[in-house]
Amino acid sequence: MLSERILQVQPSATLEITARARAMRAAGEDVCSFAAGEPDFDTPAFIREAVKTALDQGKTRYGPAAGELVLRRAIAEKFRQDNGLSYTPEQILVTNGCKQALYNLIQVMIQPGDEVLIPAPYWVSYPEMVRLAGGRPVVIPTERATGYKLTPEQLAEAVTPRSRLLILNSPNNPTGAVYQREELQALAEAILRHDLWVISDEIYEKLVYDGAEHLSIAALGEEIYARTLVCNGFAKAYAMTGWRVGYGAGSPEIIAAAANLQGHSTSNVCTFAQYGALAALQGPQAELHRMRQVFGERRRLMCDALAQMPGLGLAPPAGAFYIWVDIRATGLNSVQFCQQVLEQYQVALVPGRAFGDDQHVRLSYATDHTTIAKGMARLAQYLGHLAPLSVGDGKR
Ligand SMILES: Cc1ncc(COP(=O)(O)O)c(C=O)c1O
Incomplete structure (x- = not known):
């Protein structure tokens, strides 16, 4: 069965x-x-302490499915400071890890038969999430010569009338590739030209080396901002993998739909864990x-x-x-x-x-x-x- x-x-x-x-x-x-x-x-001690305090303060009840307002406000502030992105708390959904943000967004954005473009190598769960939503993953292989990064030409070649969404991951798992401004700019133009949306998985944003900088594709202009859903979380930057706290941000309509889905599946992320995440954002870095x-x-x-x-x-x-x-x-x-x-x-x-x-x-x-x-x-x-x-x- x-x-x-x-x-x-x-x-x-x-x-x-x-x-x-x-x-x-x-x-x-x-x-x-x-x-x-x-x-x-x-996980850093001050984050663990914050959760102990939250437990003692009774942060042990159901909360809003989209996440504690205080945390969504702090995430909005993080987006403003770190990424130059402006979101209201209503544009932010707190999820069980970055993974659930990706999953929920794909579920609410994809119609059966829609094609989702996925540069390879890719994080293992993307194609399966697309299949679970009834979509068709279209894998675009990348080359060592281009640092394993998708080029706008490759994107254009893969596009068909059924293409709806691109999943972009920078810094990348498994290649470690970090897209630079000009590369993102060129991709953003291609995404808009082909009337696509983009999910930008930025879970490794804080882990960049040798002067490399993380840039969110959403920050490259109003048009691409409107077409981007950013997914991120606390797991990799703050050594909080088991806490299961992440978030997605973007179009209010799509975020509200994803919150609706979450309301009927997992509901809110563990309430006291959200206060650990809040401490991670607001405490010493x-x-x-x-x-x-x-x-x-x-x-x-x-x-x-x-x-x-x-x-x-x-x-x-x-x-x-x-x-x-x-x-x-x-x-x-x-x-x-x-x-x-x-x-x-x-x-x-x-x-x-x-x-x-x-x-x-x-x-x-x-x-x-x-x-x-x-x-x-x-x-x-x-x-x-x-x-x-x-x-x-x-x-x-
Ligand atoms: C590229 C990428 N996205 C998302 C995730 C999931 O992150 P989280 O633990 O916050 O769900 C991972 C975890 O390995 C990852 O490598």
């Missing part, structure tokens, strides 16, 4: 390898994992900067090590905490590569297949320096033992 909708949803391609890595660890094997999709830091600095050091360590390895190619990532590595020169697909490195060298990576590209693997540097040094040495050993004929120069 299963619906057609759910039968169309693919199980996660990464599950098998992550389960295997976990089993190996449980059996006492020394696995170096670069599979993490979350910061390895604790020093911890956020410290975490970013540590991520930046790990990124350097890992990029330097990978750049020395034969058979691998990379476009240095400007944001998030992932490195997207081209393994084409090894002659293996991403699942074979990840299985071999795990079984033979106890290093866990995520196969690119999960992100719509079987010729890459994703490494996360949300882990400590010792694991990075040990894991990189093992990976180098593995590549050294691959049949020399199958390993070309991945940096071509």
Whole structure:
């Protein structure tokens, strides 16, 4: 007794390898994992304290489905200060993580058969969310030569009369790509020219390195502002993945529809957790900067090590905490590569297949320096033992 909708949803391609890595660890094997999709830091103490206070103050009841007004006001202020975007609280929906913002918006924006343009590699859930809404995901592969960024020409080529929406993610998971102003400007023009909407997933906005800047496409003019729904959250910037607090913002009509949907599904996000999120926005930002600095050091360590390895190619990532590595020169697909490195060298990576590209693997540097040094040495050993004929120069 299963619906057609759910039968169309693919199980996660990464599950098998992550389960295997976990089993190996449980059996006492020394696995170096670069599979993490979350910061390895604790939520800053002042945020945890704020929740304890909220609990003691009785913030334990149902609240408005769209979120506590005080938090929506603070998010509006954050948008104004950080992104140069002006939203009223009515244009903001507090959700169970950025994920639910994406899910609800796609549900209320898509008609059956509508095409949703998704640059690949993509975050695993986008195509499945589109399918669950009855839409058709249209995947547009990107290239290392363009830093894995979608170009307006590629967008124009993929557009059909059924195209309705583009899902853009910068800084990007899994590539770490950060779109620059001119690139966003060109995309915004193409989006408007083709009468599309855009969902801009900005969950990694605070994690940018080497002078890279995050810019929201919505900030590039009134017309694109009106056509953009911004999704963001507290998980990555404040090490709050388990709290499940995120938000979406944009057109009042669409946000009201998404709030309506949320009112009939999950209702409000855990009330006291919202007060933790409020503290995150209004409290000192020093911890956020410290975490970013540590991520930046790990990124350097890992990029330097990978750049020395034969058979691998990379476009240095400007944001998030992932490195997207081209393994084409090894002659293996991403699942074979990840299985071999795990079984033979106890290093866990995520196969690119999960992100719509079987010729890459994703490494996360949300882990400590010792694991990075040990894991990189093992990976180098593995590549050294691959049949020399199958390993070309991945940096071509
Ligand atoms: C690109 C991207 N968007 C959204 C999410 C979901 O974030 P949240 O934990 O706030 O739901 C993730 C989490 O990994 C992500 O990588």
